[in-house]
Amino acid sequence: xxxxxxxxxxxxxxxxxxxxxxxxxxxxxxxxxxxxxxxxxxxxxxxxxxxxxxxxxxxxxxxxxxxxxxxxxxxxxxxxxxxxxxxxxxxxxxxxxxxxxxxxxxxxxxxxxxxxx
Amino acid sequence: xxxxxxxxxxxxxxxxxxxxxxxxxxxxxxxxxxxxxxxxxxxxxxxxxxxxxxxxxxxxxxxxxxxxxxxxxxxxxxxxxxxxxxxxxxxxxxxxxxxxxxxxxxxxxxxx
Numbered sequence: 015x016x017x018x019x020x021x022x023x024x025x026x027x028x029x030x031x032x033x034x035x036x037x038x039x040x041x042x043x044x045x046x047x048x049x050x051x052x053x054x055x056x057x058x059x060x061x062x063x064x065x066x067x068x069x070x071x072x073x074x075x076x077x078x079x080x081x082x083x084x085x086x087x088x089x090x091x092x093x094x095x096x097x098x099x100x101x102x103x104x105x106x107x108x109x110x111x112x113x114x115x116x117x118x119x120x121x122x123x124x125x126x127x128x129x130x131x
Numbered sequence: 132x133x134x135x136x137x138x139x140x141x142x143x144x145x146x147x148x149x150x151x152x153x154x155x156x157x158x159x160x161x162x163x164x165x166x167x168x169x170x171x172x173x174x175x176x177x178x179x180x181x182x183x184x185x186x187x188x189x190x191x192x193x194x195x196x197x198x199x200x201x202x203x204x205x206x207x208x209x210x211x212x213x214x215x216x217x218x219x220x221x222x223x224x225x226x227x228x229x230x231x232x233x234x235x236x237x238x239x240x241x242x243x
Contacts, residue, residue: 049232051180058237059172059180059223064230073230076132109179113227115168118191119182 016040016120018110023125026100034095034125036110044068044088047113050095052106053124060106063095064113078104100129133157133226137235143243150211152238154224159204161228168227171200171209174237175220183222184209216242 022034036048047066051059063084064073072084083096093110107124114120134157144150154171161167171184182191184200187207197212211218219242224235 051234058221059174059225059234061225061232061234064232073232075231111180115185115227116189119170119185121179121181124179 016112016118018112018120018122020108020110020122020125023108023127025128025130027131028100028102028129030100030129031096031098032100032127034097034108034110034127036093036095036122038091038093038112041112042088043086043091043093043112048086048093049111049113050084050093050108051111051121052104052108052127054103054106057106062108065093066113097127100127102129105129132231133160133229133233135224135226135233135235137222137224137238139238140236141239141241143241144211144214145243146216147213150214150218150240152209152222152224152240154202154207154209154235156205156207156226160226161204167203169200169202169207170225170227171198171207172223172225173218173220174223175217180223211240214240214242 017039019037049064050062065084069086081099086093109124111121136155138153169187172180174180183194188200199210221237223237
Protein backbone atom coordinates (compact mmCIF):
# COMPACT_ATOMS: atom_id res chain seq x y z
CA UNK A 15 0.00 0.00 0.00
CA UNK A 16 1.30 3.43 -0.93
CA UNK A 17 1.71 5.79 2.02
CA UNK A 18 3.52 9.05 2.68
CA UNK A 19 4.34 10.19 6.20
CA UNK A 20 5.53 13.74 6.85
CA UNK A 21 7.31 14.79 10.03
CA UNK A 22 9.54 17.54 11.33
CA UNK A 23 7.08 20.38 11.68
CA UNK A 24 6.91 22.60 14.73
CA UNK A 25 7.22 26.08 16.12
CA UNK A 26 10.24 28.11 15.03
CA UNK A 27 11.20 31.76 15.33
CA UNK A 28 11.54 34.00 12.27
CA UNK A 29 14.96 33.47 10.74
CA UNK A 30 15.12 29.93 12.07
CA UNK A 31 15.42 26.59 10.29
CA UNK A 32 13.56 23.30 10.09
CA UNK A 33 13.93 20.09 8.12
CA UNK A 34 10.80 18.30 7.03
CA UNK A 35 10.85 14.61 6.15
CA UNK A 36 8.52 12.60 3.95
CA UNK A 37 8.99 8.87 4.35
CA UNK A 38 7.30 6.89 1.63
CA UNK A 39 6.04 3.33 1.70
CA UNK A 40 4.98 1.02 -1.09
CA UNK A 41 7.09 2.56 -3.82
CA UNK A 42 10.56 3.88 -4.51
CA UNK A 43 10.43 7.67 -4.58
CA UNK A 44 13.49 7.91 -6.84
CA UNK A 45 11.40 6.55 -9.72
CA UNK A 46 8.81 9.31 -9.45
CA UNK A 47 8.50 13.05 -9.21
CA UNK A 48 7.85 14.10 -5.63
CA UNK A 49 6.51 17.48 -4.59
CA UNK A 50 5.96 19.58 -1.48
CA UNK A 51 2.82 21.69 -1.27
CA UNK A 52 1.84 23.98 1.59
CA UNK A 53 -1.40 25.43 2.82
CA UNK A 54 -1.49 28.45 5.09
CA UNK A 55 -4.36 28.53 7.59
CA UNK A 56 -7.63 29.11 5.75
CA UNK A 57 -5.86 29.55 2.43
CA UNK A 58 -5.42 27.59 -0.80
CA UNK A 59 -2.79 25.15 -1.98
CA UNK A 60 0.65 26.61 -2.70
CA UNK A 61 3.18 24.52 -4.63
CA UNK A 62 6.61 24.77 -2.96
CA UNK A 63 9.15 22.41 -4.48
CA UNK A 64 9.64 19.29 -6.57
CA UNK A 65 12.30 16.67 -7.28
CA UNK A 66 12.57 14.12 -10.08
CA UNK A 67 14.98 12.00 -12.11
CA UNK A 68 16.44 10.34 -9.01
CA UNK A 69 17.12 13.72 -7.47
CA UNK A 70 18.99 15.21 -10.41
CA UNK A 71 16.37 17.84 -11.16
CA UNK A 72 14.99 20.11 -8.46
CA UNK A 73 12.47 22.91 -8.71
CA UNK A 74 11.31 25.69 -6.41
CA UNK A 75 8.63 28.33 -6.18
CA UNK A 76 10.05 31.84 -6.38
CA UNK A 77 8.85 32.52 -2.82
CA UNK A 78 11.21 29.89 -1.37
CA UNK A 79 14.09 29.88 -3.86
CA UNK A 80 17.40 30.32 -2.08
CA UNK A 81 15.90 29.46 1.32
CA UNK A 82 14.48 25.95 0.85
CA UNK A 83 16.31 22.87 -0.44
CA UNK A 84 14.68 19.62 -1.52
CA UNK A 85 16.61 16.37 -1.42
CA UNK A 86 16.12 12.64 -1.15
CA UNK A 87 17.75 9.60 0.45
CA UNK A 88 16.87 6.46 -1.48
CA UNK A 89 18.33 4.22 1.25
CA UNK A 90 15.71 5.62 3.63
CA UNK A 91 13.05 6.13 0.95
CA UNK A 92 12.65 9.63 2.29
CA UNK A 93 12.34 13.05 0.72
CA UNK A 94 13.41 16.11 2.69
CA UNK A 95 12.66 19.80 2.64
CA UNK A 96 15.33 21.85 4.35
CA UNK A 97 13.93 25.26 5.24
CA UNK A 98 16.14 28.16 6.30
CA UNK A 99 15.59 31.83 7.07
CA UNK A 100 11.96 31.09 7.80
CA UNK A 101 9.42 33.89 7.66
CA UNK A 102 6.05 34.36 9.32
CA UNK A 103 4.43 33.87 5.92
CA UNK A 104 5.92 30.35 5.68
CA UNK A 105 3.47 29.25 8.38
CA UNK A 106 1.43 26.44 6.86
CA UNK A 107 0.65 22.76 6.77
CA UNK A 108 3.25 21.17 4.51
CA UNK A 109 2.22 18.17 2.44
CA UNK A 110 4.34 15.88 0.34
CA UNK A 111 2.85 14.05 -2.61
CA UNK A 112 3.88 11.64 -5.34
CA UNK A 113 3.10 12.76 -8.86
CA UNK A 114 1.55 10.12 -11.01
CA UNK A 115 -0.59 9.75 -14.10
CA UNK A 116 -2.63 6.58 -14.09
CA UNK A 117 -0.99 5.38 -10.89
CA UNK A 118 -2.62 7.81 -8.52
CA UNK A 119 -1.35 10.99 -6.84
CA UNK A 120 -1.14 10.12 -3.15
CA UNK A 121 -0.59 12.74 -0.44
CA UNK A 122 0.56 12.57 3.14
CA UNK A 123 -1.47 13.93 6.04
CA UNK A 124 0.75 16.98 6.36
CA UNK A 125 2.94 18.52 9.05
CA UNK A 126 2.34 21.94 10.57
CA UNK A 127 5.06 24.58 10.51
CA UNK A 128 4.48 27.67 12.62
CA UNK A 129 6.87 30.60 12.32
CA UNK A 130 6.33 33.02 15.15
CA UNK A 131 8.24 34.93 17.78
CA UNK B 132 5.27 30.69 -14.26
CA UNK B 133 1.90 29.47 -15.52
CA UNK B 134 -0.99 31.21 -13.83
CA UNK B 135 -4.11 29.14 -13.20
CA UNK B 136 -7.35 31.09 -12.82
CA UNK B 137 -10.47 29.40 -11.49
CA UNK B 138 -14.07 30.56 -11.58
CA UNK B 139 -16.25 30.86 -9.70
CA UNK B 140 -14.43 31.02 -6.38
CA UNK B 141 -17.52 29.80 -4.55
CA UNK B 142 -20.54 27.79 -5.56
CA UNK B 143 -23.74 27.04 -3.69
CA UNK B 144 -25.57 24.08 -5.19
CA UNK B 145 -28.82 22.28 -4.44
CA UNK B 146 -28.44 18.57 -3.76
CA UNK B 147 -28.95 16.58 -6.94
CA UNK B 148 -28.26 19.54 -9.20
CA UNK B 149 -25.24 19.89 -11.49
CA UNK B 150 -22.21 22.05 -10.82
CA UNK B 151 -19.44 23.32 -13.04
CA UNK B 152 -16.04 24.84 -12.28
CA UNK B 153 -13.76 26.46 -14.84
CA UNK B 154 -10.00 26.79 -14.89
CA UNK B 155 -7.94 28.76 -17.36
CA UNK B 156 -4.18 28.62 -17.76
CA UNK B 157 -2.03 31.55 -18.90
CA UNK B 158 -0.44 29.37 -21.58
CA UNK B 159 -1.30 26.16 -23.33
CA UNK B 160 -0.71 23.03 -21.26
CA UNK B 161 -0.61 20.76 -24.32
CA UNK B 162 2.72 19.15 -25.14
CA UNK B 163 3.89 18.18 -28.60
CA UNK B 164 3.63 14.51 -27.63
CA UNK B 165 -0.13 14.92 -27.29
CA UNK B 166 -0.29 14.87 -23.50
CA UNK B 167 -1.80 17.63 -21.40
CA UNK B 168 -0.94 17.34 -17.74
CA UNK B 169 -3.93 19.00 -16.16
CA UNK B 170 -5.44 17.84 -12.86
CA UNK B 171 -8.43 18.48 -10.63
CA UNK B 172 -8.21 17.95 -6.86
CA UNK B 173 -10.85 17.88 -4.16
CA UNK B 174 -10.10 18.87 -0.58
CA UNK B 175 -12.70 18.04 2.01
CA UNK B 176 -12.61 19.92 5.32
CA UNK B 177 -9.75 18.76 7.52
CA UNK B 178 -8.31 16.39 4.93
CA UNK B 179 -5.40 16.47 2.50
CA UNK B 180 -6.24 16.98 -1.16
CA UNK B 181 -7.32 14.05 -3.29
CA UNK B 182 -6.97 13.98 -7.03
CA UNK B 183 -10.16 13.39 -8.98
CA UNK B 184 -9.14 13.91 -12.60
CA UNK B 185 -5.83 13.71 -14.48
CA UNK B 186 -4.88 14.51 -18.08
CA UNK B 187 -8.02 16.65 -18.41
CA UNK B 188 -10.64 13.90 -18.35
CA UNK B 189 -9.38 10.69 -16.73
CA UNK B 190 -10.93 9.78 -13.40
CA UNK B 191 -8.68 8.41 -10.67
CA UNK B 192 -9.61 5.02 -9.19
CA UNK B 193 -12.56 5.21 -6.84
CA UNK B 194 -13.80 8.59 -8.11
CA UNK B 195 -17.56 8.50 -8.75
CA UNK B 196 -18.60 8.83 -12.38
CA UNK B 197 -20.66 11.93 -11.56
CA UNK B 198 -17.33 13.77 -11.79
CA UNK B 199 -16.09 14.52 -15.29
CA UNK B 200 -13.47 16.75 -16.85
CA UNK B 201 -13.15 18.31 -20.27
CA UNK B 202 -11.22 20.97 -22.09
CA UNK B 203 -8.04 21.54 -24.04
CA UNK B 204 -5.13 23.93 -24.38
CA UNK B 205 -5.85 26.66 -21.86
CA UNK B 206 -9.50 26.11 -20.88
CA UNK B 207 -10.71 23.31 -18.65
CA UNK B 208 -13.91 22.41 -16.83
CA UNK B 209 -14.84 20.11 -13.97
CA UNK B 210 -18.46 19.03 -13.92
CA UNK B 211 -20.42 17.30 -11.21
CA UNK B 212 -23.57 15.85 -12.75
CA UNK B 213 -25.57 15.59 -9.51
CA UNK B 214 -24.06 17.12 -6.39
CA UNK B 215 -24.13 14.99 -3.24
CA UNK B 216 -23.50 16.06 0.35
CA UNK B 217 -20.06 14.43 0.36
CA UNK B 218 -18.97 16.73 -2.48
CA UNK B 219 -18.71 19.71 -0.12
CA UNK B 220 -15.18 21.08 -0.07
CA UNK B 221 -12.72 23.08 -2.12
CA UNK B 222 -11.73 22.12 -5.65
CA UNK B 223 -8.39 23.04 -7.17
CA UNK B 224 -6.97 22.77 -10.64
CA UNK B 225 -3.24 22.17 -11.03
CA UNK B 226 -1.04 22.10 -14.08
CA UNK B 227 1.63 19.41 -14.28
CA UNK B 228 3.05 20.30 -17.68
CA UNK B 229 5.58 22.90 -16.55
CA UNK B 230 7.84 23.41 -13.56
CA UNK B 231 7.11 25.04 -11.22
CA UNK B 232 3.72 23.43 -10.85
CA UNK B 233 0.90 25.85 -10.11
CA UNK B 234 -2.56 25.64 -8.58
CA UNK B 235 -5.70 27.62 -9.12
CA UNK B 236 -7.09 29.67 -6.22
CA UNK B 237 -9.67 27.04 -5.34
CA UNK B 238 -13.46 26.91 -5.65
CA UNK B 239 -15.47 26.34 -2.49
CA UNK B 240 -18.53 24.17 -3.05
CA UNK B 241 -21.31 24.20 -0.51
CA UNK B 242 -24.84 22.87 -0.38
CA UNK B 243 -27.65 25.39 -0.70
